[in-house]
Amino acid sequence: MAKYTSEEKLQAALRYLKGNESSVEIAESIGTDHTAILKWTKLYEHHGVEAFIKRYTNYTAQFKLDVLNYMIEHGTSSRETAxxxxxxxxxxxxxxKKQFETKGFDALQSKKKGRPSMKKETNKQIKQGPIEGSTEALQARIKQLEMENEYLKKLNALVQAKETSPKKIK
Known part of the structure; x- marks a missing residue:
């Protein structure tokens, strides 16, 4: 399907609204499908000339939900609602509609597109120890002192074993 300028779309919608030609005749003359003519006519009826101005749109989740609710409440088709x-x-x-029915409201949120930016190392959280004076801190301190005590006992046992062993001199 060929791209049409906003002026061509406007002219086709106006020709259809005059009532002299059917959507099929207009579509054949410009080389498109007759449903496109009907769509352009609906757009023109609801928004006028501004309907054919191209713009980038990023819809909020609330707007998407409002549109879906409008379509359900008024029983309009997706073409008419659009x-x-x-x-x-x-x-x-x-x-x-499919996203909302399967995953709920959160699925209507806009997702970030593209590759995520690299995070700086300053953003990493430093693992913090327990707060001074808390039971976790006191238990950690007891554990540390017990390990030191075990280490010193083993060191003392090794030193005594070395002293009692017969000295070999050659």
């Missing part, structure tokens, strides 16, 4: 809210493609509403 025209009312000036959403470029009706299939977007289908994907929002």
């Amino acid at each position: 025209a009312i809210f000036n959403i470029p493609t009706p299939s977007t509403l289908g994907s929002w």
Whole structure:
């Protein structure tokens, strides 16, 4: 399917609204599907000339939920709802609906795209020991002193064993 300028879309919608030609005739003359003519006409009816101005859109999760609620409450089709809210493609509403039904409201949140930035090492949290005077700190201190005591006992035993062993001189 070929891309059409906003002026071509506007002219096609106006030709259809005049009522002299059907959507099929207009579609054949410009080389598109008749559903595109109907979509462009709905967009023009709801938003006027501004409907054909291209813009980048990033919808909030609340907006997505409001659109889905509107579609359910008023019983509008996805094509008509997309025209009312000036959403470029009706299939977007289908994907929002599927995400919401399977994963809930959190699935409607916008996700960050692209590769994540590298984190600096200053962001890493330093493992903190227990607070001074707490029971965990006191237990850790007792454990440390017990290990020191065991070490000194073993060292003392080795020194005594060395002294009592017969000295070999050659």
